[in-house]
Amino acid sequence: MKVNCKAEIVKIEKLKEDLYKFSIQAEEIVSCAKPGQFIDVRVVDGIEPLLRRPISIYNLDKENGILEFIFQVKGKGTSLLAQRKVGEKLDIIGPLGYGTFSIKDYKNVAIIGGGIGMFPLYELAKELKEKTTSNVHIYMGFRNKDLVTLEEEFKNVSDELTITTDDGSYGISGFAINELKKDCEKEVPDKIFACGPLPMLKAVQAFAAQNNIPCEISLEEKMACGLGVCLGCAVKTAKSPSDAPEYWHVCKAGPVFNATDVEI
Amino acid sequence: MENDLPYLKQFDTAIIVNACGSTIEDYVELAKVLNTLDIDGVELNLSCPNVKAGCLAFGTSYEGVKEVTSQVRKVLDKPLIVKLTPNVTDITAPALGAQDAGADGVSLINTLLGMSIDIHKRRPHLANNTGGLSGPCVKPVGVRMVYQVAQKVNIPILGLGGIVTGEDAIEYMLAGATAVSVGTGNFITPDTAIKVVEGIENYMKQYNIQDVNEIVGAVQMN
Ligand SMILES: Cc1cc2nc3c(=O)[nH]c(=O)nc-3n(C[C@H](O)[C@H](O)[C@H](O)COP(=O)(O)OP(=O)(O)OC[C@H]3O[C@@H](n4cnc5c(N)ncnc54)[C@H](O)[C@@H]3O)c2cc1C
Numbered sequence: 001m002k003v004n005c006k007a008e009i010v011k012i013e014k015l016k017e018d019l020y021k022f023s024i025q026a027e028e029i030v031s032c033a034k035p036g037q038f039i040d041v042r043v044v045d046g047i048e049p050l051l052r053r054p055i056s057i058y059n060l061d062k063e064n065g066i067l068e069f070i071f072q073v074k075g076k077g078t079s080l081l082a083q084r085k086v087g088e089k090l091d092i093i094g095p096l097g098y099g100t101f102s103i104k105d106y107k108n109v110a111i112i113g114g115g116i117g118m119f120p121l122y123e124l125a126k127e128l129k130e131k132t133t134s135n136v137h138i139y140m141g142f143r144n145k146d147l148v149t150l151e152e153e154f155k156n157v158s159d160e161l162t163i164t165t166d167d168g169s170y171g172i173s174g175f176a177i178n179e180l181k182k183d184c185e186k187e188v189p190d191k192i193f194a195c196g197p198l199p200m201l202k203a204v205q206a207f208a209a210q211n212n213i214p215c216e217i218s219l220e221e222k223m224a225c226g227l228g229v230c231l232g233c234a235v236k237t238a239k240s241p242s243d244a245p246e247y248w249h250v251c252k253a254g255p256v257f258n259a260t261d262v263e264i
Numbered sequence: 265m266e267n268d269l270p271y272l273k274q275f276d277t278a279i280i281v282n283a284c285g286s287t288i289e290d291y292v293e294l295a296k297v298l299n300t301l302d303i304d305g306v307e308l309n310l311s312c313p314n315v316k317a318g319c320l321a322f323g324t325s326y327e328g329v330k331e332v333t334s335q336v337r338k339v340l341d342k343p344l345i346v347k348l349t350p351n352v353t354d355i356t357a358p359a360l361g362a363q364d365a366g367a368d369g370v371s372l373i374n375t376l377l378g379m380s381i382d383i384h385k386r387r388p389h390l391a392n393n394t395g396g397l398s399g400p401c402v403k404p405v406g407v408r409m410v411y412q413v414a415q416k417v418n419i420p421i422l423g424l425g426g427i428v429t430g431e432d433a434i435e436y437m438l439a440g441a442t443a444v445s446v447g448t449g450n451f452i453t454p455d456t457a458i459k460v461v462e463g464i465e466n467y468m469k470q471y472n473i474q475d476v477n478e479i480v481g482a483v484q485m486n
Contacts, residue, residue, distance in 0.1 A: 004454060042452070050399050050452060093454070225451035 006089040027065030035124040036101040036256040039094030040226035056120035114141040117196030125157040141176030145169035215259035228252035278304040305343035329361030371422035414440025430463010
């Protein structure tokens, strides 16, 4: 069930200059949240900024009722959030989104993510490892060495981890999708999960379609409410006719979609 | 109609459908269909700046509002509320147009047309370049317009625009609103409406008010 609660911040880690990991006490949300879902955060309790900010669930510690999320400082909202302190309470709503990653037994799973799109993939990989027999290969793409994060963490929830940087300053040089394509020449995965920048998602979507690989992608759209009310985060459905387009909403139908269902 | 109406029916509350079109024919067609549904009323949206080629044009003049409203009135037996745009110089003109065409009430204000620019990209934040501004920042405009309309019309006014607390609602009611509604507030806190009702009750206790209607239009001007 979705709840609006005040969750105490129990730990803050600064992972990079502009990247923070928050651990919050949120039993009610943790007990029912699924990988791929997000929470909507009021960065301050006052009037400004008014709207909540959507942030993915990074990790669910079911035993201790702790939810972790990681965010990058982008604008006003996230910079105010970064100033919050341990012991303070965050006004959050969650878990949000009905479209979640499908956790089941696969043979070979490829998980591909880039930049801040990596975060929702952690709980996915973790649950695949804990609850299923799937063999999990994670591909993480970053622009350069300085941006590489969470390598250890993702290593711990995968059978194989491939890291690429666009400029070759760390790991393999090039885009993560190219490594996935290369590996597919040897063995084709029976499932792909992806989250990251739009160009990467488009490439993954096209690749999965060409090779008939079932694929789920997590989308990001600006959203005012996160609750299915404001209708701002529209995404076109793939099969609707161009003269009468049909739309879904990322916050409600997503954020995770079957790659063949949406036009991005 | 297929999904939302059955869902809403499970709750013990009135259902008012907000209807928007781009031509008079659209509105009339829509009203004919709405008239057959199990709903409690219709709010004609003559003023949504977020809907492309929308209804803005009808909503800004006495004649425009009167024309659409009378056409709809002919085919609609249910309570009819006309929602007004604040993007006009004189809000009382369209309000009178609604009243003269037989509307049962007016609601105001819809969003104010706004624009916001990303100074780093030198481009508007919104894909549509401009869009409807709402939330607490528009409340003083809404309260002023409700007051102005209340001086001119005798049909009930539904006041809205930036209401997030009971105090906000009281302001609208003192200005002349018989009912209030909450839009943007729901995006921030889904139980805003409940808090607003509690706030109104607290105000009534504080001033020993027995009947909430006592405060409608009770503002005393300086
Ligand atoms: C489902 C979902 C999950 C997300 N998960 C994460 C995450 O795990 N970690 C992370 O760092 N970021 C995540 N984001 C992006 C994050 O929400 C934005 O970076 C953040 O809202 C920016 O707010 P701001 O006030 O700092 O920036 P500003 O640009 O000042 O924000 C202005 C407005 O735009 C909206 N906005 C701006 N960028 C985005 C965006 N990319 N997506 C949605 N709304 C945006 C804000 O909510 C706000 O209303 C996610 C977005 C979505 C939709």
